[in-house]
Amino acid sequence: MPRREIISGNWAFAEAMRQINPDVVAAYPITPSTDIPMKFAEFVANGKVDTNFVTVESEHSAITACVTAAAAGARVMTASSANGVALMHEIFPIAAFFRNPIVFGLVNRSLGAPINIHCDHSDSMGARDSGWIQMYSENAQEAYDNLLMAHRIAEHPDVNLPVMVCQDGFITSHAVENVVLEDDAFVKEFIGEYKPEKYLLNKDESLSVGAYGVAAYYIEVKKAQFEAMKAAKKVINEVSADFAAKTGRKYGLIEEYRMEDAEYAVLLMSSSAGTGKDAVDALRAKGKKVGLIKIRSFRPFPAEEIAQAVKNLKGLAIMD
Missing domain, CATH: 3.40.50.970 (Thiamin diphosphate (ThDP)-binding fold, Pyr/PP domains)
Known part of the structure; x- marks a missing residue:
């Protein structure tokens, strides 16, 4: 067990x-x-x-x-x-x-x-x-x-x-x-x-x-x-x-967090994603349509998956 x-x-x-x-x-x-x-x-x-x-x-x-x-x-x-x-x-x-x-x-x-x-x-x-x-x-x-x-x-x-x-x-x-x-x-x-x-x-x-x-x-x-x-x-x-x-623990090349109706999002990876999710939750509580994309696999780079995730956004912040 x-x-x-x-x-x-x-x-x-x-x-x-x-x-x-x-x-x-x-x-x-x-x-x-x-x-x-x-x-x-x-x-x-x-x-x-x-x-x-x-x-x-x-x-x-x-x-x-x-x-x-x-x-x-x-x-x-x-x-x-x-x-x-x-x-x-x-x-x-x-x-x-x-x-x-x-x-x-x-x-x-x-x-x-x-x-x-x-x-x-x-x-x-x-x-x-x-x-x-x-x-x-x-x-x-x-x-x-x-x-x-x-x-x-x-x-x-x-x-x-x-x-x-x-x-x-x-x-x-x-x-x-x-x-x-x-x-x-x-x-x-x-x-x-x-x-x-x-x-x-x-x-x-x-x-x-x-x-x-x-x-x-x-x-x-x-x-x-x-x-x-x-x-x-x-x-x-x-x-x-x-x-x-x-x-029961699900992963992919990327993770999309609260992206269903997001107009703005942040793209990042590693531990900063945890902090980013808290920020997204706080902004959602204020009525802001925001989300987060986390890169799990950097090589191979998930270009197609990211493009699909951001296609309906008005703005994207990339934390490099």
């Missing part, structure tokens, strides 16, 4: 990782995502997971270890923030090119300098065109749910792309709230067993990974990645629909 606990967004991420029980986690701590590998290390030490937890000397090494483990056929996860994410940037396109379905718990924090441990999206936005799927979470519940769904999305045969599941640093990662945690057996059944089709340790099929690609092959690979990203829109909706049927 599901249980309700009062936990932070970071602990929600860590709890989801425990339930997923990935083959490999490689991570290096950085504020404000430190709690995630810290709590997961407790799970490893206490025998709650079978994961090979790789403690490395930098975020660059962490994502490199993830790529190599995923190429070998492992289900892989990691977590990081801010300048740690920036240090990983060299490897992000490689993970996407290798079609590694890595799931990344990313806690958004501004890039230094000056040193600022608080939230903006400059870390994940720097990787928005690296070939990774990006999903943004309004609160700890959505962060937990998105992380569970991310494996189904990343590992789908029509996709096979890495996924960043983002939540706002401190605002979500450290704020404590009620979160419904699904039963361990449900999570195991929902995400299923990972069965990679192509991997380096498959003795029956030799592979060359990371070889030099001349221009024609380079374009062919990028075209395949592009088609996979397009396919991800359908897969995200399918997985979200299945999750909603089983849990």
Whole structure:
């Protein structure tokens, strides 16, 4: 049976990782995502997971270890923030090119300098065109749910792309709230067993990974990645629909809040959507026809869905 606990967004991420029980986690701590590998290390030490937890000397090494483990056929996860994410940037396109379905718990924090441990999206936005799927979470519940769904999305045969599941640093990662945690057996059944089709340790099929690609092959690979990203829109909706049927918590590429007769709306994402909904409710109480559109999937970008949502508006405020 599901249980309700009062936990932070970071602990929600860590709890989801425990339930997923990935083959490999490689991570290096950085504020404000430190709690995630810290709590997961407790799970490893206490025998709650079978994961090979790789403690490395930098975020660059962490994502490199993830790529190599995923190429070998492992289900892989990691977590990081801010300048740690920036240090990983060299490897992000490689993970996407290798079609590694890595799931990344990313806690958004501004890039230094000056040193600022608080939230903006400059870390994940720097990787928005690296070939990774990006999903943004309004609160700890959505962060937990998105992380569970991310494996189904990343590992789908029509996709096979890495996924960043983002939540706002401190605002979500450290704020404590009620979160419904699904039963361990449900999570195991929902995400299923990972069965990679192509991997380096498959003795029956030799592979060359990371070889030099001349221009024609380079374009062919990028075209395949592009088609996979397009396919991800359908897969995200399918997985979200299945999750909603089983849990009652409904998600899509975007969320429309009080948009039925709205004349004006605001478009935003992550934790600001919660504040925005309160503002919409306050203005609705005064008779104003306003609404809100929240982006959940930034990559693939829901252009058609947004266009449909705003077609009858007189005005739209975009909070970037």
